[in-house]
Amino acid sequence: MSDENQEAPADRYRAPALDKGLDILEVLADQARGLTRAEIVKAMGLSPSQIYRMLERLVARGYVTRIEGGDRYALTMRLYLLATRHPPLRRLVAQAQPLMDDFARDLRQSCHLVVPEQGTGIVVAQASPTGHWEFRARIGGQVGLFTTGSGLALLAFQKPERILQTLGLWGVSSAERQLRAVAAHLATVREQGARVEPSGQLVGVTDLSVPVFGPGDEAIAVLTCAYIEHPEVQRDESREHALAALKRLSAELSGPDAAI
Known part of the structure; x- marks a missing residue:
C-alpha cells in the first residue's frame, strides 16, 4: 500500500493556507484582550512571514480587528x-x-439552552431573572458532554443502540470508555425523564436539566436551570415547582416540528 493511501483522512486533502487562517482564529478565540502579532507567532510556533499575509486577510475580511492603536489583534x-x-x-x-x-x-x-456541536455542548440561549442578582451562562460557552448536567442530559436522551454513531456526528470519536463510565447514570436519567444533581462546577447549585426532543424522539437540545435556593422558600417544594415548569417549557419546544 502506498504512503498516500496510508494517510489519515484529516491529512489527505491538506490546505496549508486555510489551516493557518483557522489556527489564527482558534488562538485568538481564547484571548479576551487579543494578542500582538509577536504573541500570535509564538503561540503558533511559526515565523512572522508565515502568518503576516493570512492575518492581514482576516482583518480585511472582517474576522479580525486591530485594537489598542493597531498593536493587538482580536x-x-x-x-x-x-x-x-x-x-x-x-x-x-x-x-x-x-x-x-x-x-x-x-x-x-x-x-440556558444547550445544543451539541463539535464534540461539546454550546450555550445558544440564556435567560436571567429580573432581580438584582443572577447566575448567567455565557452564550457561546462550551460545556463538556461527559462532565456537566447539560452534556450528560444530552447523552442520556439519545437512543442507546446508536449513541456511538450520534457522537461521531457530533465530532466525538472513541467514546466507548467514557460511555461505560456513565452508563448507569444515563439510564437513571432516562428513567426519571430529567437530570437533577448537584452542580459539578458550583457549590450550592442544583442542575435541573430536561431534554428538548426532535422528530426522532432524541434530544436535539437541553434546557438547564442552575437552581439556586431562596432562603424564604421551602427548598423541595420550590425545586420541584421549577423542574415542572422547565418540563412544560421543554414540551412546548419538542415534537415533530422542532427546529434543528
Missing part, C-alpha cells in the same frame, strides 16, 4: 453572526427565548 463578532444565521438554530432560539424569559421571571431562576 476577533470580531463576524464568526458569531455567521453561526447564528443557521436557520434551524435561529428558529429554535427564537422560539425558546420568550419562553425562557417567562420561566426566569416567574421562577426567579436563570436557565
